[in-house]
Each structure stands twice: as C-alpha cells, then as structure tokens.
Amino acid sequence: MSQSERVSFGTADYVLLAVMLSGSMAIGLFFAFSNRNQKTKVDYLLGGRQMSALPVCLSLFATFQSAIAILGIPTEMYTYGTMYIYNIASMFLSYLVGIYTVIPLLYPLKLTSVYEYLAMRYESRAVQLFGAVIGVISSLSYMTVALLAPALALETAVGVPLWLSIILVGAVGTIYTTLGGIKSVIWTDVFQSFFIFVGMFTVLIKGSIDVGGPKEVWRIGKETGRIVLDEVDLDPRVRHTVWNLSFGAFFYWLSTHFSQSSVQRVVSIKSKRDAYKVFVFAIPIIAIFNLVLDATGLVLVAYFHESRCDPLAAGYIQNKNQLVPYFVIHTLKTLPGLSGLYISTIFSGALSTLSSGINSLAANTVEDFLSRFLRNKSESIVTTTTKVFVGIFGIAVIGLAYLAKEFQGPVTQITYTSLGATNGPLLGLFILGATFPQANFIGALVGCSTGLATSLWMAIGSVAFGHPAKTLPPGPTDSCNTDYIKSWNTDDYASNWTTGASSLMRNITANLNVSKPADLTSFPAVTKESLSVTLQPPSVSESDGRHFSLYDVSYVWNPLIGVLITVLIGLATSLVTNQFLARKALPEAKLLFPFSRHFMHSRVYALEKNDDELKDMTNY
Template sequence: MSSLTDSVSLGPEDYILLAIMLSGSLGIGLYFALSGDRQRDKIEYLLAGRRMSALPVCLSLFATFQSAIALLGIPTEVYTYGTMQLYNVVAMLLSYLIAIAAVIPLLYPLRLTSVYEYLLMRFESRAVQLLGAAVGVVSGMSYMTIALLSPALALETAVGIPLWLSIILVGSLGTVYTTLGGIKSVIWTDVFQTFFIFLGIVTVLVKGSMDVGGPAQVWRIGEATGRVELDVTSLDPRIRHTVWNVSFGSMFYWLSTHFSQPSMQRIVAIKTMKDAIKVFMFTIPLITIFNVVLVATGLVLTAYFYEIECDPLAAGYIKNKNQLVPYFVIHTLSSLPGVAGLYIACIFSGALSTLSSGINSLAANAVEDFFSKFLQNRSEYVTITITKLFACLFGAAAIGLAYLAKEFDGPVTQMTYTSLGATNGPLMGLFILGATFPQANSIGALAGCFTGLVSSLWLAAGSFLYGYPAKKLEYGPISGCNASNRTSLSNIAESLNKWTTLSFIDADNQTSLSDVSIYPSIPAPSSARLELDTAKWIAPQDRNFSLYDLSYVWNPLVGMLVTVVVGLVLSICTNQFLSRKPNPEAKLLFPFCRPCRKSRMYVLEDNHEMGTVEKGTDK
C-alpha cells in the first residue's frame, strides 16, 4: 500500500497514454473530415446521414451523459453520504424503459434535426420553439462548462500543470475535432473514449481494493463506517436520499435527458427505429456497470484512508471533500507505471465526450432554431460553413466560462448545477404537455414553461440559501497523519485546495451518522472537525416543515409538474377564445395518447424541411 509520504509524479508512460488518447481523438475527427461524404450537407454533418448502426451510437449515448463529473463526484458522494446513491441505477433504468416506450416512437418518425422543431410542429408557435431552445442552450452550456472544468482541476492537482492550460488544451481539442468531423467524429471518438473510461475506473477499483486487503475488507470497513447503507425507506421528502426519492425522483432528471438535443440526435441518426430501441437497451447494462464500479470505488477510497489511519480531509491536507478522489488515485496508482496516466486519460475522455456532444448539439440548435429562416435559401456549403462556425463559437464559449468559473469557490458551480436542475424539469414538462394533452396550446405552453422555470429556480436557490444542511458521515482517523506527512504533502495540499469549485454535493439533504466503534481496529475520527459539522443538526421529523428542505432530487419533478399543470389549465381556459383550437396530428402525441384526429399532416420535403398539407388534399 502506498504511503501518503510518497512523492508522486507522472512518468513517461503516463504521458504516453494521455497522448494516445488525445491524439487518437483528434485523428478520428480529421479522418471523418477528410474521408467519406465529407459532410456534403447538413444532414450528413449533424445526423451522419441517418445511417449509423446501433453499437457505436450506444457507446456515444453512454459517454455523453456519464461525464467526468460523475467519475469524480460519485465516489465522493459515497465517501460523504453512503451508498444510497446506488439506487440511481434504478432511476436510470426506469427512464430508459419509459424512453423506449414513449420518446423514441414520438421523435424518431418525425425526422427532426433539432429536438425543438417538435415544439414548433406541435404548438405551431415560433415563440415556444425559441423558448425551449433558449432554455436548452443555457442547460447545455452549464453542463459543458463543468465537464470541462473538472478534468482541468484534476490535472492541476496531479501534475501541477496550470489550470488555464488544461482548459485550453482539452477545450480546443474537443472543439477542433467536433468542428472538423461533425457528428460522426463525435460518435466514434465517444467509442474510443469509452474504452479509456472503463479501463481507467476498473483499474482504479481493482488496484485500490488490492491495496486495502480485498473486497471483503472493503465491505467490512464500509459497513463499520456507515457508508454501506441501502435500506433508507422513509417517505419524508426532506431526507436527502431514500430508496423512493432516488429511484423515482431522480428518474425524472434522467428522463429529461432523453428530451435533450444530444439524445435526440443519436435517436434520429440510426437507420431504423428498431435499431434506435436497441441503442437504449444496450445502454442500460453499460450505465449499470459504470455506476456500480464508481460506488464501489467510493467504498475503496474509504477503506484506503481508514487502513492507513489518515483521512486527508480530517487532517487538513485538503480543504474540500471533492479533492479526495484525485488525491486517492494518485497515491494508490503511482507505484504502477502508466496507470495514473490512464486514469487522467479516463477523466479527460469523460470530459471530451460531453464537450464534443454539447458543441455539436448546440450548433444544430443554432442553425435549426435560431437561424433557420436566414439559412432557408442558402447553399449547403454556406449552411455547413455557418454550422461549423457556430461549433467553434460554442467551444470557445465553454472554454471561457470554464476559465471564469475557476475564480470562484463553490457557489458558481452550485449555481451551475442549480441551473441544470431548474431548466431540465420545465423543459421536459413542455414536451410532456404537448405530447400528452391534445388540448394544450401555445399560450399554455409559454406560461407553463415560464412558471415552471421560476418555481424551479426559486426552490433551488432557496434550498441553497435557506435549506437545512445534510448530515455527513464521520471523518476518518488521523492517528497515522504525522508531522512528516504534513511537510511532504504541503505542495499537494496547496494544489488540491484549489479544487473548491467542485462543491456541488454540499448543498443537498440528509443521511445518517453511524457508530464507528463496531469496528474496533479503526481509530476515532477527528472530533473537532466532526463536532463542527454535527453539533446543531436536527433530524427532519424534529423540525418544522419547509419547502427549502426538500431533497434536491425532487427539483426536476417540481419544475415539470408546475409546467404541465399551469400549461394545461391555462390552455383549457383560453381555448374557448381561440378561433383555431389545437388539433394536433396523432403522430405528435405519445403512442398511448394518440386518438384518431383530423389535422394537418407534416411531410418531408426533398430538402429535409417539414412542409404541410391538409388531409384529403393533394400536395
């Protein structure tokens, strides 16, 4: 087992592995820019000509939504609050099954380029389309910013490369190969990067487990320290993680991702609907394995610090719990040449996949939602050129925002995650309103989405400012942390202290504190640090109810419900005053909501734009 006093640095093997991943990603982008159809039209550039097969798209879909944030955040979540996070797998499974039954049959036959074109078709309102697209752009940019910032902080922690240089390196690389190669380069680089992601996380898990004495020892320490917890079944919505709120509350967050531009682009890039369903089915085991491995890594991280009897957070070597994962990885893997570099390549892969997907998706939104009329009569060359220009602009914007975010300690990141939670729910509600209720009109859609956004933002901001804090598990022992350790780790601590921007887990709600005394070989934690966190904590059942104390997992559901309820009620009230009442075509509704209705039919023109004809008339 590596000691905390060991000097850690990356060797030539580590840099070679990192270079292979980065150069390989760039090479794939160049290949698709210079071969094949070379993006001769917009459909080829943004949707790969709708000819992709299921397996690469499956790996791309997985890599897009399982970012570097998850690679760093899930193990830290387990260390801080326990393994209830594992029920997130149930939430993802339910969301994918619902998507197979409802989202794919809705979106695939429409042959969209932007998912927000659906809002124009359904509500016949340019304002609704623009509102949905604007909310989606804000959400996408927020996610891209954090996905880019996370690995930059990790690299600074590991080898001391300036954060600005890391942001520019990763951001520029992702922007270049996405701009040059289009969606094909995004999908195939995702496939390439998925290999590094799985190889990296499995290597960390196996090596870390071996260092602490094997899986049985990891499990025993996890149980003894309260990290292994899978039976919180309370119905109190203020408890941070329970079986019910993680399984069903988080389901709505993951369901919202299936109405996003990156997901829709992969759905419609597939040859057939049957293959699109296969993509979602194949993704389920991938996300299950991914999340189980990361939860197990959190237990290994706990066991490691308890076995060496030195918790760097309790000892003061680091100031923020989100510094724990890179700190742990560099010390456990430094003895094996190349493995630390493999893990950093894993983190970079997660970031690049999210960044590239976001850039390509936002470029599609720009040309289809905001500038479609301007480009309507332009040549394909002009359209592709402007699309690539937008890809560059969005990439540059992500780089700039990530660099600006590093100047702040935590609140900016928490605000970014607040915006994700606050935008995803209302945006999903807009789609559910239109696809479920035929009587929904544009007035109700606009008012419902706006009200949902305000409500969701108010709840998220109020929870951050006034909500009761979560109760963290005990810190680990510090009896093995001696003066020599502190001296030798001063440089590492200085770098790690900059990791404070990744504090998004702190703003959530409750778990329990368990008794470490049941495992006698584990020394007592730092009582002073522990008392600071728990001295005035009051259980939810012993304090007055407040909406601000609701678990963060309910935020997307609240935003969605407000959007649907307000939108439906207002639509019913205003329909009697409209000369032309909503009468959507059956294919614009979910399969289980499709009555036989008379309405205009949307047909696909030769230029892939949607035209309209009346039923019973000739085109």
Template structure:
C-alpha cells in the first residue's frame, strides 16, 4: 500500500504535466510555456509559491529543529507575515507592470547595462541550483531511512519525474502540480501529527514533555547577535530571508503570470495563513517526536539507528505509523511532493533565465518554435545538473533549515540588495551595482564558510534516553508504546523520571560543562547567528553600491536617469527632481530661457 500511494502521487504529477502538454495551446509559444499566457488566478499561484518555498526542507527540517533546539523557530511566522506585507508594496508594484519574463531584465532596464543583468542572472542561477540541490537531497535521505531504497535511486526517481513533467507541460504544469502536491503535503502532515500525538499520549502529554525537556521556549530575548535564535533575530533577521525569496526568479515569474495586479496582491495575502498553518503543524510534530521518543525511552539518533539528524522524522513515521497500511507511504509522498514542487519550479525558472538573459541576443531573430525547443532543452539540462549535485551532496549532516539559510543567505541577500539599490536610489549606477553586489557576495560567502569552519557550536537540547534501545540496531526491536512515560502522570514525577534517565555517552558541550554561553566568550564574527547572513549581505550591497555610485557619478558623462516605473512607488516622489536630470549645458540654458 505504501508503494501504491507513492505511485499514485508520482503518476498524478506526471499526468498533469502530460495534460498541459497536449491541451490548450499545447505550449507552442514562449509566453504560454514560461508564463502560462499571463492568465493565472490568485489561488493556484499562491499554492504554487507556497509549495516552492515550503518544500521537503521544511517538512523534515522544522520538526527536527524543534526536537534539537526548541520552539523559537515558530517566530518565523512573524517574519513571514511581515515579508508578505512588504512584498505587496515593493515587489508587485515594481515588477508586475513591467511585464518581464526574467526578473534580471529589470537590471538591464534600470542600470542600462547588459553586464549587470548577466552578473545578477549568474548569481541567481547559483542560488537556485543550491536550493534545489538541498530540496532534492532531503527526501532522498528520508526514503533511504523509511523504505531502504538506495539514496541514488530516490534522487534519480524524483529528479526524472520532476524534470519530465516540467519539460513537457511548462508553467501551467508546474503551477497545477504544485496545487496537487500542496494538498498531498497537508494531508500527510496532519495525518502524522494526529496519529503521532495519539501514540505519544495525547496533546496534554506532548505539551508536558515539551516543557519538561526544555523544547517549549518562546522568551529568548537576548540582544547578543551570536545567540542562535531569539525573538529579535527571528522576527527581524529572518524577515530578510523571506523577503529575498520574493526577489527571486521563481517568485516574480509567477507574479507576472497572474491576470491582474489585484490578483497578484491576493497571492501574498493568501500565502500568510497557509504558510502559518504549515509551520505550526510541523513545529507541533517536533514536540510529538520529543514526547514519543522520550516516552519509549529510546532516542534513535543517540542510539545509532539513524546516522543523520535529517532522518529523524521519517524514522519516527516508519516506527509509529507502521501498523497502519499506507500511512507511511502517504508521508513519503508528502515529502516527495515538496521536493518535486521545488525542483519543477526551479528548473522552469532557470530555463527562463537561460533564454531571456544569457541567450536573448542569439535567439532574438529565431522562430517561436526554435526558442521553445531551446527552452525545453535547458529545462532538461538543469534537471540533470541538479540530480548530479544532489548525489554529490549526500554527505551533508547539518540541519536542513540551517543549510538552506546559509546557502541562500550567501547569495539571495546580496542579490536582493542589488534590486533594492536600484529601486530606492535614482543615483545608483552600473558601477555601484557591480561593486556593491560583488562586495555583498564576498562578505556573505566569507561569513558562511567561516562560520562553518570556525564558528562555535550551537547549544543543542538534552538528547533522549537510550535505556530501552535494543543492541540489534533494528527498528523492529524498539518498544512500541509510551507505557514507561504514562507511569508518571504528574509533572514532578515526570521531571524526576527525565532527570534520572540514563543517557548515552554522546552528550552536548553544554551537558559536559564545556559549552560556554555567547556572553562569556571572546567575540568572533564567525559566531554570528546564521539568521543574520541575508541581512548582512543585503546591507553591504546597498551601502557599498550607493557610495561607489556617488563617487563614480562625478566621472561619468551620462548620469543615471531612471524612469519612475523602475523605482519603488514610495521612493518616486524623492526622485522626481534630480540635478542629474540636467545632463548638458544646453538643457540648463533652455530651462533658464524658459
């Protein structure tokens, strides 16, 4: 039954791709293939954007994050909410009226420079490929744990299915398969949450265990930027991570495919409750994991049943839901859906970058059929590249949420800064744009690599007990009930039970007394929380870009004079009267005579 449900999900996704390949205009024009003829409505595009950026990374990463570090992660909901509001007054009014296919066409229009366009597109391609690689690797790890299918086979399976239906069906296929996959994801996460909560003793027991083990924490308000998660860095720092996703090709390409600006605004509004529910359910699942594994007295990571913390959730699903035929298959389908949506959206967007940014000149006089053929070839090629990179990245051990922030923060922050620079300052020019974005990239990459190599390890919460784990390393030999937990129904007894539990020898630095809180350590920039990386990259890009623009404008014969439509609406009043508009003495004399 597990395999049947997985086959239904994969064949359903493939079927949608085939349907749109042979219906409507049959993807015969570039506008239909890449932009769905600009006729999409708000709800399906909303679900598509949600599925793209809340992929298998969140499905596996958020519960694991709660299990290892606590519930501070849920403050991402606040950051997401603020980013949607800001996106409605920046991204939509700036990009939608331009009717562009690639977001990097804006850079050419704004800075009047083909070099800036190509530079931005190259950075965007690297960012998208990095994100898709992690998103494809994550469910492969899950499948390897849950049903013992080799890692390489699951990577190829997801990669091939996603690449084929995206190549055939174009943007319509991507959006409507995302809708289908969104329903699968929500069905899967609610099923796991409800059944897992029942097996862990009910919501009250889950909450009690969460409090007793320190997982439930909502009041970390330290101002030290080295503290991994606080109210401030999650609400403010993560805001720029979420905002950077709006300044991406995948996001803008869907926004401009909508039939009206009013519907485009609805997309951002509808995304708020969908994403908030999704994050909340996954966070609650992390608490269920804690209650369940503490209850049976066996932490699978500490006991060695799994080797990678990103495998914790699928291991839990296999163990707690194995008595219900098909439910484990439903969850694996859920994780696959998240990966497929991210992969299909990404390779479709990368193909748009290839034909609109890198090959626009060679293809400008070619037939529509030729352009479409080249576009489909690029979709297929990018799919193959991501499959190969996912296989090479299989040894990554860190939390997938942090891996995503680090990879995307190192590129998306500076890239967003490039757009912010151009859309806020009329004085910004191509020299400043290139200098600013290059500086932002170098700074972000330096911080990302430096923190990985030299950063102080974050404090993890107390691991679970291994007292009831079997020496056979077999999931079948694990205890299958929480009876040991339910023997201690009152809070004091429960706390004593947890405190007296025999732990494995693998203990955190905090437990052994070696871990030093941030306020007691010598300051190191490599210890900064990963949450700040996108903001730092953006700020460096904007500040350096603005300063270099001001300096270089004194030596340029042609001063920047962007059209108002290329500036954020709220910045346009400040850019209407500029000395740079008077570019020649002839203009000044004419105005003087008038």
C-alpha cells in the first residue's frame, strides 16, 4: 500500500483503544465506590500512606515518561541523531542522588504538599507560596504538552478532529481522578504501563522486521548521519554533547524528584524502606523504556528510507511530531488491532501525566493556598473541595492544550525548555535550604527570583532570537505520489523542520550540493557504498563563526543555570542579611540533607546557640 493512501482504524483498533480508555475509567469508578470511607484528605491525596513500592514506581514512570517521550524521542533520533541517548545517564544519576537526598529529607516529614517543606525550612509562608506558584505553572506547562501529543497522534491516524481528541482524553482522565483520588491514579498508571510497554515492543519488532533487521537499521542510521555517539565539543552552544546530556540534564531530572507529583507518591508509601525501593526499581524500567524508544527512532529512519518516501518532505503530514504515529499506522497496517494498541500506548502516557498532575495541583491548592481558610473545616468539606479543584484543573488543562495546538517544535525540547526555566530555580530553592543552614527566607526569595528571571529570559530569548540547531536531511521522496507532494520554497521547508529563522535547505545545499529544493525528490539511493560524511551537518560552533550569544546556549543547560544562580545569589544574600536579623534560629537537622547536618556547627549561623544545643542538633 502506498504511503499516500489513507490508512484507517479497523474494528480491532477501536476495540483496543476503547479497552484502554474504559479500563482506566473502570479503575477510577472502582476506587470511588469501594473506598467510600475515603473521607479524609490523607486518604484521598495519599492513599492513607499505605501504598506499596512497585505500583508507585510504575506510577512515577508513567507520569514522567509520558506521551511526550513516546512521540518525542523517536522524532529526536530522526531529526537530530542519537546523541540524546546519553540522557539515560542523567536519569540514572538523578535517581541515585534522589536516594540520598529526596527520601531521607522529605519522607520523614509526612508532607502533603512538597512546598510545606519550604515553609518549615525558611519559616516563611511567602517562600512557600512563591515555590507553589512556580510549581503550579510548571505542572500546567507539562500537562498541556502531554495532553496535546496524543491528540496530534489520533488526528494523524484516523482523522478525528484535534479538539475532540483533547476533550476525550482530558475528560476521561479528569473524571477518574476526581472520583478515585490517588489510588485511582496509581492503579490506572499500572494498567496503562502495560499498554505502554506492549505497544512499544510491538512497533520496534515489527518495524525492524519490515526494514530487514537490526543490522540494516544500523547501516541506514550510520549512512544517513543519525548515529553519532562521540560529540564531546565543549562549546555550550552545541545542542547535544556527552557533557550537557550526562551532567546538565541531570538537574532537570533531579528537579522532577522534588516536584509535587513525585513527592506526593513517595510520602504515600507505607514505609521508608519501600520508598527507597521505588527509586531502585525505577532505574532499569526507565533505562529499558528509553532504549526502546531510541531504537524505534532508528527504525523509523530506516523505514522511510527503504520505502523512499519521507511523509514530512512529501507533505503528507505537516508537523514533525506526527512522524511516529504516521510510521506506526503504516508499519502495522497488515496486523489488525496493533495500530490501535500503539495509539493506546500514547493515550496511556498522556492520561497518566494528566491524572497525576491535576491530583497534585489540587493538593497544592488545598494545602498551600487554602490551608488557612480550610483549617477549621471538617475533613469531608476539605476532601470535597479537593475534588472540585481536581475537576477545575482538568478543564483548565484541556483548554490550554487546545490553545497550544499549533506548536511545531520537537516535544522533548519544548518540554525541557519550558520546564527547565521553572524547575531549575525551584530545585535551587530546595538545594539552598537543605544544604546550607545559613540560608534564610530573604536569600531564598532573592535567589529564586533572580534564577527564575534569568532562566525565563534565556528560554524566551532562545526561541525568539536564538539560532536553531541544524537538523539532519529528510529521507527521499522519489517513490511518493507526486500529486501529493507539497509545493514549497526554502523558507517553507525551514519552518517545517526548525522553530526559528535558520534554513535547513541552505544546510542541505551546502552539504549535498543540491541546487534547488525540487532536488529533494531525487535523493540518491541509500546503499552500502553511500557516503554518510556529507549528510552530517556541522555543529553551531563550526558552521557560521558568529559571536557567542547566550541565546544560542543549548537548552539542556538551562536548569543548571537556574540552580546555580538561585543557590549562589541566595547564599550570598543570606550571609549578608543574617548580620541584620535579630533572630538567627538554627534550622532543625531533619530539614537538611543528611550530608549537610554536620554543618550545624557553623559559627556564622549559630551565634545564639550554646554547645549543648549544638550537640543535640548534630546528633539528631
């Protein structure tokens, strides 16, 4: 079947999609009616603090490895190559560090909202509210992209209008989360994780068979310039290197462990020992997940080169984020039901992120913003109020996702950019307070404000004024139906493959000596004798010799920059203002990271403590 022919869902595809959606709804209804004694806030938001390690681990996996990753990572491989694989190292490191920081610091505090820690540590409600506002904005941004992704997928697969897809997924997730609380969220995540892994492995195996096996996938990947694993350039403008993905991205992933969605699950576990297991179990699960998606991206490259019809270059699709679902429905077209299985995989990732997010936002609302108003209210009123806000946030995310329907950039980079600008300074706020006993509320507010302003300035500036990284050339189109091939000029093509002003066509003509855009339809065949060196675009630092600009710094560094500015400015401000504060209360040792508790002897900060008090605190 030609790629120009429309591939439609069959009965089996609709059945599998319906099973996933109805199954998720059924789990929500089950916990809503089987736990009618779920009358307290702790029961509804934390499962009575009696959850087990494995379900929580799968829930965290499904929340943060969402539809964004399922769609975005293969597209990343296709557009920019395999350097992104080093992101696995930063994830691995973040979980190891989380074992020694997040769990021993936050689990014993029995929090409902992670931002309660900020109020306890800095003895300031202003810091708590400031952190909560940043966290809410960050969560809304993440959920918006995660909900939009499957809508794009379904629009590509079966032509369902984008608005209908957004409402369908958003409504299902909102309803079962509102009814069932955190137990519903966690157990639907477990159910959805099954769809995610089965769908991913099915597409990888079937796609690899279609193009001739792993060796052929690797060969085409090498010859088209996709397989690059040795980029060690120290230029911070290079989009992906071993250094920025292994170290810079670490701070992005560490920030997710200090998010409300993550901490709310950690503190819902019945024992501290089980909480450690969550992080340990997560490492191999996430590593396998990412490796499968990386391999899927290479299979996608091989498939379009072997079929000699790149759907984006041919104009069959208009958005690069639709490459994966387009590939899936064509490679699985001969196996009834499997296209529906993979679309269910994407929906599962989106539903998990949405349900976790709106549940967490409701927890922030009642605990951080309305705690004083609800302080003397009955548990039933507090729980009902929480459910109302779950529904409100669900509706809000549906609206935001629809408004964001036109975005063209790679979903992985968009997520890193938008979240990194907020998560970096917020992580810095926790690191500042948990590492340095000298830090005070003035330093926290000044440092985080400065870090946030800088991160937002860099993120917005990079989109508005930065030079986008060069993308790899698309596949051939000589076997496409020429009646469908899009008529475009150089600037049209660039806008389809980049998010800024640089022209990919100029990159292609410079590297391949192609004189006209029309030559795209006559790409040379990919053979074992093909030369891949001409297909590899130069890095930013090699290509144009322009002056250094902060707007061109890789998006991967943004979270680290936010952390450093927040911590350094916050600590300096604290050390200065401590001299003018009448009360220099030493923070409790339990509010510091374990490795920082020996700093309790700080002569700078503990001026009013006698030796006995210091000894008691350090032996906490």
